[in-house]
Amino acid sequence: DAGITQSPRHKVTETGTPVTLRCHQTENHRYMYWYRQDPGHGLRLIHYSYGVKDTDKGEVSDGYSVSRSKTEDFLLTLESATSSQTSVYFCAISEALSRDSSTDTQYFGPGTRLTVL
Amino acid sequence: KNQVEQSPQSLIILEGKNCTLQCNYTVSPFSNLRWYKQDTGRGPVSLTIMTFSENTKSNGRYTATLDADTKQSSLHITASQLSDSASYICVVSAHGNNRLAFGKGNQVVVIP
Numbered sequence: 001d002a003g004i005t006q007s008p009r010h011k012v013t014e015t016g017t018p019v020t021l022r023c024h025q026t027e028n029h030r031y032m033y034w035y036r037q038d039p040g041h042g043l044r045l046i047h048y049s050y051g052v053k054d055t056d057k058g059e060v061s062d063g064y065s066v067s068r069s070k071t072e073d074f075l076l077t078l079e080s081a082t083s084s085q086t087s088v089y090f091c092a093i094s095e096a097l098s099r100d101s102s103t104d105t106q107y108f109g110p111g112t113r114l115t116v117l
Numbered sequence: 118k119n120q121v122e123q124s125p126q127s128l129i130i131l132e133g134k135n136c137t138l139q140c141n142y143t144v145s146p147f148s149n150l151r152w153y154k155q156d157t158g159r160g161p162v163s164l165t166i167m168t169f170s171e172n173t174k175s176n177g178r179y180t181a182t183l184d185a186d187t188k189q190s191s192l193h194i195t196a197s198q199l200s201d202s203a204s205y206i207c208v209v210s211a212h213g214n215n216r217l218a219f220g221k222g223n224q225v226v227v228i229p
Contacts, residue, residue: 103166
Protein backbone atom coordinates (compact mmCIF):
# COMPACT_ATOMS: atom_id res chain seq x y z
CA ASP A 1 0.00 0.00 0.00
CA ALA A 2 2.76 2.40 -1.02
CA GLY A 3 3.89 3.34 2.49
CA ILE A 4 0.46 4.49 3.63
CA THR A 5 -1.19 3.43 6.84
CA GLN A 6 -4.60 4.31 8.16
CA SER A 7 -5.84 4.09 11.71
CA PRO A 8 -8.04 2.78 13.00
CA ARG A 9 -8.88 0.15 10.38
CA HIS A 10 -12.31 -0.42 11.84
CA LYS A 11 -14.43 1.73 14.12
CA VAL A 12 -17.97 1.61 15.43
CA THR A 13 -19.30 4.74 17.06
CA GLU A 14 -22.57 6.34 18.03
CA THR A 15 -24.38 9.24 16.42
CA GLY A 16 -23.21 12.59 17.74
CA THR A 17 -19.76 11.51 18.85
CA PRO A 18 -16.57 13.01 17.40
CA VAL A 19 -14.35 10.74 15.34
CA THR A 20 -10.84 11.26 14.00
CA LEU A 21 -9.24 9.10 11.35
CA ARG A 22 -5.52 9.22 10.74
CA CYS A 23 -3.53 8.76 7.57
CA HIS A 24 0.23 8.38 7.80
CA GLN A 25 2.66 8.21 4.87
CA THR A 26 6.35 7.45 4.68
CA GLU A 27 6.77 8.57 1.03
CA ASN A 28 7.14 12.33 1.65
CA HIS A 29 4.52 12.99 -1.02
CA ARG A 30 3.15 16.50 -1.21
CA TYR A 31 -0.53 15.75 -1.85
CA MET A 32 -2.81 13.81 0.47
CA TYR A 33 -6.50 13.06 0.00
CA TRP A 34 -9.46 11.69 1.89
CA TYR A 35 -12.16 9.78 0.01
CA ARG A 36 -15.24 7.88 0.99
CA GLN A 37 -16.50 4.82 -0.82
CA ASP A 38 -20.14 3.77 -0.67
CA PRO A 39 -22.13 1.11 -2.54
CA GLY A 40 -23.56 2.54 -5.76
CA HIS A 41 -21.09 5.40 -5.82
CA GLY A 42 -17.61 5.85 -7.11
CA LEU A 43 -14.95 7.10 -4.75
CA ARG A 44 -15.80 10.65 -3.70
CA LEU A 45 -13.32 13.27 -2.57
CA ILE A 46 -13.91 14.75 0.88
CA HIS A 47 -10.88 17.01 1.38
CA TYR A 48 -7.34 17.14 0.16
CA SER A 49 -4.08 18.77 1.14
CA TYR A 50 -1.38 20.22 -1.09
CA GLY A 51 1.10 20.89 1.68
CA VAL A 52 1.46 21.36 5.41
CA LYS A 53 -1.47 23.46 6.64
CA ASP A 54 -2.76 23.80 3.06
CA THR A 55 -6.09 22.07 2.52
CA ASP A 56 -9.11 22.38 0.26
CA LYS A 57 -12.60 20.98 0.07
CA GLY A 58 -13.74 18.17 -2.16
CA GLU A 59 -17.19 17.35 -3.45
CA VAL A 60 -18.59 15.90 -0.19
CA SER A 61 -16.91 18.00 2.50
CA ASP A 62 -19.96 18.88 4.62
CA GLY A 63 -19.64 17.45 8.13
CA TYR A 64 -15.90 16.82 7.80
CA SER A 65 -12.80 18.79 8.68
CA VAL A 66 -9.13 18.02 8.11
CA SER A 67 -5.75 19.03 9.41
CA ARG A 68 -2.21 18.55 8.24
CA SER A 69 0.43 19.76 10.69
CA LYS A 70 3.17 17.50 9.30
CA THR A 71 3.96 16.25 5.83
CA GLU A 72 3.40 12.66 6.84
CA ASP A 73 0.06 12.96 8.66
CA PHE A 74 -3.38 13.93 7.41
CA LEU A 75 -6.28 13.77 9.86
CA LEU A 76 -9.96 13.56 9.01
CA THR A 77 -12.41 14.61 11.73
CA LEU A 78 -16.11 14.07 11.95
CA GLU A 79 -17.13 16.63 14.57
CA SER A 80 -20.47 14.96 15.26
CA ALA A 81 -20.86 11.67 13.44
CA THR A 82 -24.13 10.84 11.68
CA SER A 83 -25.40 7.56 10.26
CA SER A 84 -24.96 8.95 6.73
CA GLN A 85 -21.23 9.02 7.40
CA THR A 86 -21.11 5.25 7.72
CA SER A 87 -18.69 4.38 4.95
CA VAL A 88 -15.26 3.12 4.04
CA TYR A 89 -12.72 5.92 4.10
CA PHE A 90 -9.60 5.88 1.97
CA CYS A 91 -6.56 8.05 2.21
CA ALA A 92 -4.47 8.62 -0.90
CA ILE A 93 -1.18 10.33 -1.65
CA SER A 94 0.46 11.67 -4.77
CA GLU A 95 3.75 13.26 -5.60
CA ALA A 96 3.70 16.56 -7.48
CA LEU A 97 5.91 15.37 -10.36
CA SER A 98 4.53 17.67 -13.01
CA ARG A 99 3.19 21.18 -13.32
CA ASP A 100 -0.10 19.63 -14.38
CA SER A 101 -0.82 17.49 -11.34
CA SER A 102 -3.53 15.63 -13.25
CA THR A 103 -0.85 13.19 -14.42
CA ASP A 104 0.27 12.25 -10.92
CA THR A 105 -0.71 8.77 -9.82
CA GLN A 106 -2.61 8.56 -6.57
CA TYR A 107 -1.69 5.72 -4.24
CA PHE A 108 -4.32 4.51 -1.84
CA GLY A 109 -4.15 3.30 1.73
CA PRO A 110 -5.91 0.17 3.03
CA GLY A 111 -9.05 1.99 4.16
CA THR A 112 -10.97 2.52 7.40
CA ARG A 113 -14.42 1.03 7.81
CA LEU A 114 -16.52 3.37 9.94
CA THR A 115 -19.95 2.45 11.25
CA VAL A 116 -22.09 5.11 12.91
CA LEU A 117 -24.99 3.65 14.89
CA LYS B 118 -24.53 13.06 -13.60
CA ASN B 119 -21.52 10.81 -13.24
CA GLN B 120 -18.77 11.74 -15.65
CA VAL B 121 -17.50 8.16 -15.83
CA GLU B 122 -19.80 5.24 -16.63
CA GLN B 123 -18.69 1.62 -16.51
CA SER B 124 -20.28 -1.54 -17.83
CA PRO B 125 -21.12 -4.23 -17.06
CA GLN B 126 -21.70 -3.54 -13.38
CA SER B 127 -20.71 -7.12 -12.58
CA LEU B 128 -19.81 -10.31 -14.35
CA ILE B 129 -18.84 -13.87 -13.59
CA ILE B 130 -16.29 -15.64 -15.76
CA LEU B 131 -14.67 -19.04 -15.78
CA GLU B 132 -11.03 -19.32 -14.89
CA GLY B 133 -8.91 -19.21 -18.01
CA LYS B 134 -11.41 -17.21 -20.05
CA ASN B 135 -11.01 -13.65 -21.30
CA CYS B 136 -13.22 -10.68 -20.51
CA THR B 137 -13.55 -7.05 -21.48
CA LEU B 138 -14.72 -4.19 -19.31
CA GLN B 139 -16.00 -0.90 -20.71
CA CYS B 140 -15.65 2.71 -19.61
CA ASN B 141 -17.27 5.80 -21.16
CA TYR B 142 -16.44 9.27 -19.92
CA THR B 143 -17.39 12.90 -20.47
CA VAL B 144 -14.50 14.53 -18.55
CA SER B 145 -13.08 17.52 -20.38
CA PRO B 146 -10.46 18.71 -21.11
CA PHE B 147 -9.16 15.16 -21.02
CA SER B 148 -5.74 14.53 -19.49
CA ASN B 149 -5.46 10.82 -18.81
CA LEU B 150 -7.35 7.68 -17.95
CA ARG B 151 -6.36 5.07 -15.42
CA TRP B 152 -7.64 1.64 -14.58
CA TYR B 153 -7.38 0.64 -10.95
CA LYS B 154 -7.89 -2.81 -9.43
CA GLN B 155 -9.47 -3.01 -5.99
CA ASP B 156 -9.40 -6.30 -4.12
CA THR B 157 -12.04 -6.84 -1.46
CA GLY B 158 -11.08 -5.02 1.72
CA ARG B 159 -8.12 -3.24 0.12
CA GLY B 160 -7.41 0.12 -1.44
CA PRO B 161 -7.36 0.58 -5.23
CA VAL B 162 -4.09 -0.12 -7.03
CA SER B 163 -3.18 1.46 -10.36
CA LEU B 164 -2.95 -0.96 -13.32
CA THR B 165 -2.49 1.31 -16.32
CA ILE B 166 -2.46 4.96 -17.27
CA MET B 167 -3.05 6.37 -20.76
CA THR B 168 -2.78 9.90 -22.03
CA PHE B 169 -4.50 11.38 -25.07
CA SER B 170 -1.88 10.15 -27.50
CA GLU B 171 -1.84 6.55 -26.27
CA ASN B 172 -4.42 4.07 -27.50
CA THR B 173 -3.21 0.92 -25.77
CA LYS B 174 -1.27 0.00 -22.67
CA SER B 175 -0.51 -3.41 -21.21
CA ASN B 176 0.34 -4.63 -17.74
CA GLY B 177 0.84 -8.38 -17.81
CA ARG B 178 -2.48 -10.00 -18.67
CA TYR B 179 -4.27 -6.65 -18.51
CA THR B 180 -4.56 -4.58 -21.67
CA ALA B 181 -6.26 -1.20 -21.70
CA THR B 182 -7.36 0.66 -24.81
CA LEU B 183 -8.39 4.25 -25.25
CA ASP B 184 -10.35 6.00 -27.99
CA ALA B 185 -10.14 9.67 -27.06
CA ASP B 186 -12.38 10.65 -29.98
CA THR B 187 -15.33 8.60 -28.77
CA LYS B 188 -14.29 8.96 -25.10
CA GLN B 189 -14.27 5.24 -24.53
CA SER B 190 -11.84 2.87 -22.87
CA SER B 191 -11.76 -0.85 -22.31
CA LEU B 192 -9.81 -3.17 -20.06
CA HIS B 193 -9.20 -6.66 -21.40
CA ILE B 194 -8.24 -9.47 -19.05
CA THR B 195 -6.58 -12.40 -20.76
CA ALA B 196 -6.62 -15.96 -19.41
CA SER B 197 -8.32 -14.94 -16.18
CA GLN B 198 -7.11 -16.26 -12.84
CA LEU B 199 -8.89 -16.56 -9.51
CA SER B 200 -6.79 -13.64 -8.26
CA ASP B 201 -8.40 -11.42 -10.89
CA SER B 202 -11.59 -11.41 -8.83
CA ALA B 203 -11.88 -7.76 -7.87
CA SER B 204 -13.51 -4.46 -8.72
CA TYR B 205 -11.95 -2.61 -11.65
CA ILE B 206 -12.33 1.13 -11.49
CA CYS B 207 -11.99 3.54 -14.41
CA VAL B 208 -10.59 6.91 -13.33
CA VAL B 209 -10.34 9.98 -15.55
CA SER B 210 -8.39 13.21 -14.99
CA ALA B 211 -8.91 16.63 -16.50
CA HIS B 212 -6.04 18.95 -17.42
CA GLY B 213 -4.93 21.38 -14.75
CA ASN B 214 -6.83 19.52 -12.09
CA ASN B 215 -5.61 16.96 -9.61
CA ARG B 216 -9.15 15.83 -8.85
CA LEU B 217 -10.18 12.51 -10.29
CA ALA B 218 -13.51 11.35 -11.71
CA PHE B 219 -14.21 7.79 -10.61
CA GLY B 220 -16.46 5.21 -12.17
CA LYS B 221 -18.46 2.94 -9.90
CA GLY B 222 -16.39 -0.06 -10.91
CA ASN B 223 -16.84 -3.37 -12.70
CA GLN B 224 -17.13 -6.24 -10.22
CA VAL B 225 -15.44 -9.33 -11.68
CA VAL B 226 -15.77 -12.77 -10.14
CA VAL B 227 -13.62 -15.56 -11.54
CA ILE B 228 -14.82 -19.07 -10.74
CA PRO B 229 -12.90 -22.31 -11.11
